[in-house]
Amino acid sequence: MELRIKRLLSQVFFFFIANLGALKLKTGFCYPFFYCHSCPAATSSCPIGAMEEGARNSDWKFLLYPFLILGAIGVVTGRAVCGWACPIGLLQRATGIVPRKLKKKYNILKKIGQHKIERYFRYIKYFDLIGLAIVIPIFISFMFTDICPVGFLVGTIPILGLNPGEYVPNEFFYVALVIFILFFVLIFLVERGWCRYFCPVGALLAPFNKISFLHVSVNKKECTHCDICSEVCPMGIDVPNMNRDPECILCGKCVNACPENVIKFRRI
Amino acid sequence: MKKMLTLQITALIVISGALGGMYIFTDVYEEVYSGIVSILCTSCIKLQQIISLDFTFQTANGRPHPDFVIDNLTNDGPVFIAYRTTVCDYCDDMEPLLEEIFDLEFEKEDVFYEIVDFNGANVTFVHINTDFVKEELFESRKTYDVDGDNAVPMFTTITIELDVDGIVKPYYNTVYGILDLKYNDQQRIEVLTNIILESIELYSENRPGFISD
Numbered sequence: 001m002e003l004r005i006k007r008l009l010s011q012v013f014f015f016f017i018a019n020l021g022a023l024k025l026k027t028g029f030c031y032p033f034f035y036c037h038s039c040p041a042a043t044s045s046c047p048i049g050a051m052e053e054g055a056r057n058s059d060w061k062f063l064l065y066p067f068l069i070l071g072a073i074g075v076v077t078g079r080a081v082c083g084w085a086c087p088i089g090l091l092q093r094a095t096g097i098v099p100r101k102l103k104k105k106y107n108i109l110k111k112i113g114q115h116k117i118e119r120y121f122r123y124i125k126y127f128d129l130i131g132l133a134i135v136i137p138i139f140i141s142f143m144f145t146d147i148c149p150v151g152f153l154v155g156t157i158p159i160l161g162l163n164p165g166e167y168v169p170n171e172f173f174y175v176a177l178v179i180f181i182l183f184f185v186l187i188f189l190v191e192r193g194w195c196r197y198f199c200p201v202g203a204l205l206a207p208f209n210k211i212s213f214l215h216v217s218v219n220k221k222e223c224t225h226c227d228i229c230s231e232v233c234p235m236g237i238d239v240p241n242m243n244r245d246p247e248c249i250l251c252g253k254c255v256n257a258c259p260e261n262v263i264k265f266r267r268i
Numbered sequence: 269m270k271k272m273l274t275l276q277i278t279a280l281i282v283i284s285g286a287l288g289g290m291y292i293f294t295d296v297y298e299e300v301y302s303g304i305v306s307i308l309c310t311s312c313i314k315l316q317q318i319i320s321l322d323f324t325f326q327t328a329n330g331r332p333h334p335d336f337v338i339d340n341l342t343n344d345g346p347v348f349i350a351y352r353t354t355v356c357d358y359c360d361d362m363e364p365l366l367e368e369i370f371d372l373e374f375e376k377e378d379v380f381y382e383i384v385d386f387n388g389a390n391v392t393f394v395h396i397n398t399d400f401v402k403e404e405l406f407e408s409r410k411t412y413d414v415d416g417d418n419a420v421p422m423f424t425t426i427t428i429e430l431d432v433d434g435i436v437k438p439y440y441n442t443v444y445g446i447l448d449l450k451y452n453d454q455q456r457i458e459v460l461t462n463i464i465l466e467s468i469e470l471y472s473e474n475r476p477g478f479i480s481d
Contacts, residue, residue: 021305028301037305038312045304049312053304053355061296068287075280141357142311151312159313159417166415167315170449176314211276268273 003252007084011093014085018043030066032073033086034201036148038155040162048133048200049145055137063134067204074208078215082195082202083249088150092192096234099191109189113236121197122247129200144200146172149183192234195249206246215244216255219262229254229263239263302406303353303399308419310358310445317415319443321463323470325431327411333438334408336381336394337426341438341478344383345390346467351409351422352376354399358445359421365457366393369464379405389468414442421445423460427467428474436477439470 018031022041030047037045047066054062073081082089103109112118132144145151156176160167186193195202209215218229218240229239232253237245239254255263290296310316327333333341340347350366352359354376367373370384370393379401381394396405398420412424422444429439441463447456 026301026305028297028299028305030300036312038309042305045300046312049309050300050304057355059354061290061294061299064286065290065296065300068283068290071283072280072287075276075283145309145311146314148312151309152314155309155313156315159308159315163415163417165318167313167317168449170310170314170316172311173314211272211279213276213280268276 003256007251008093010084011087011090015087015090018087030069032070032201033081034088034150034199035086036151036155038151038159040155040158042154046145046151047204048129048148052133052137052142052145055134056142058138070201070204071208074205074212076213078209078212078244078250079202079205079246079248080212080214080250082199082205083251086201087154088194088199089192089249092187092194093234095187096191098188099193102189103191113190118236124197125199125203125206128198129203133200147176147179149176149180149194152176152180153183191236192249196235196247202249209246209248210244212244213268214250215266216242216248216250216252217264217266218242219264222260222262224260226259228257228259232257299399303355306418307353307398308417310419316446316449317417317419317444319445319447319459320414321441321443321459323425323427323429323439323441323466324414325429325437325439327440328413328416328442329410331407331411333426334404334411336404337408337438340381340392341426341428341471344392346425346427346464346471347392347394348464348467349394349396349408349412349424349426351396351398351420351424353420354397356420361446362421362423362456365453365460366395369457369460386464386468389472391464391468412440412442415444419444425463425467427470428478429470430474430477436474436479441467 018035019041021043025043027044029044030050031044035046036042037049047070050062050066054060103113128144136143183194190196220240223240225240227240230237233239234251234253235247235249237247242248252265255265337347359376363376372382372384372393374380374395377397377400378395379397381392384391384393398406398409409422413422422442424440424442426438426440428436431437447459451459
């Protein structure tokens with residue numbers, strides 16, 4: 001079976017697992033990926049939501065618990081959950097065809113993507129994690145959950161649809177709506193734009209790529225630097241020069257695309 | 269290579285051990301389940317429920333009213349239950365108003381009941397932080413969650429009323445959140461006070477005919 005089919009099956013499988021709450025299966029676990037517990041079908045807690053609660057309430061357990069769940073998985077698979085399990089990753093896989101076509105059609109998008117300043121935007125997700133999800137709740141109040149576009153997508157919209165006339169917008173609704181629209185604009189303009197720049201769960205998992213058992217390895221001696229791998233990489237990584245890159249979601253596109261067969265998954 | 273493998277195995281043992289320790293020695297699993305997963309996070313959905321001031325006989329989950337409610341209805345008077353979780357901004361906004369209405373002082377972690385003199389009538393005030401209760405008190409929230417969304421804060425007022433079959437039964441109202449975004453605190457106090465006064469009036473009218481099962 002082709003790798004892309006395996007990955008699709010895995011993503012669909014985890015999408016259903018994430019929504020088993022529809023069958024009344026609720027647990028006390030945190031998702032190891034980005035998904036909102038306010039989704040009517042959610043089965044577990046959003047890791048960022050749990051961390052925010054921990055920060056707001058000075059409860060070390062809630063702060064540590066998502067980190068340990070993500071850490072245990074991260075040490076084994078790195079950011080593979082982003083590429084193989086995350087439902088928002090599945091959504092971006094579906095929308096990814098648009099930015100790929102746009103990039104071919106409009107050279108400016110390609111140039112922007114390759115601009116040296118682009119890599120600094122990738123640090124925004126660490127600000128999301130530390131600033132919005134931990135520091136602000138400690139000193140002020142919830143912030144990330146109030147404006148989270150994923151909560152809007154899988155929580156707000158289904159709840160409004162399932163309970164017509166029972167809810168009215170709260171004070172954050174319209175800010176969140178604007179962010180939600182920008183989220184969609186982003187993922188239609190930049191492949192995996194949410195994962196690259198804004199996902200706090202990706203920020204939590206990214207450092208584990210440096211030590212994870214499973215990783216993508218490039219044989220640099222045999223690499224011809226044809227750059228086909230970088231062209232297909234949804235995260236915009238300079239694959240021939242990468243070494244356990246924190247941005248790599250282990251989707252395996254580069255492994256499939258390499259004509260010299262010098263890019264491989266490694267288990268240790 | 270060996271250094272990396274040592275680092276990987278060490279990290280896996282430390283993290284897995286700490287996670288396992290949390291499951292064994294703390295209630296984190298139950299707390300995440302009861303405090304996050306089973307509760308509707310109104311912050312996450314950026315919405316506020318539209319409140320209904322109507323009372324109803326039919327419990328939300330079809331189950332009988334909890335024993336502690338029936339006991340209080342039989343012996344004392346209407347029951348007012350305030351449900352909250354520890355981390356809940358709207359709960360924090362509403363609790364000072366409850367303290368003013370019932371002339372009580374309490375902390376957000378408190379689980380307690382007190383019979384309060386409300387305009388010359390007895391009303392049982394029950395404060396339930398669902399993070400700290402199990403079984404009957406925890407399940408009672410589902411009995412009165414008319415919207416079925418597990419949202420907090422949730423305020424339930426239970427009294428008694430004559431139903432269509434001529435039997436006096438428990439009769440309740442549930443409102444959520446900060447009631448209405450357009451209200452100021454004074455209006456919120458007025459709405460809750462009016463619900464409680466209505467429950468007292470119904471209770472005094474129907475008390476002679478109320479026989480608990």
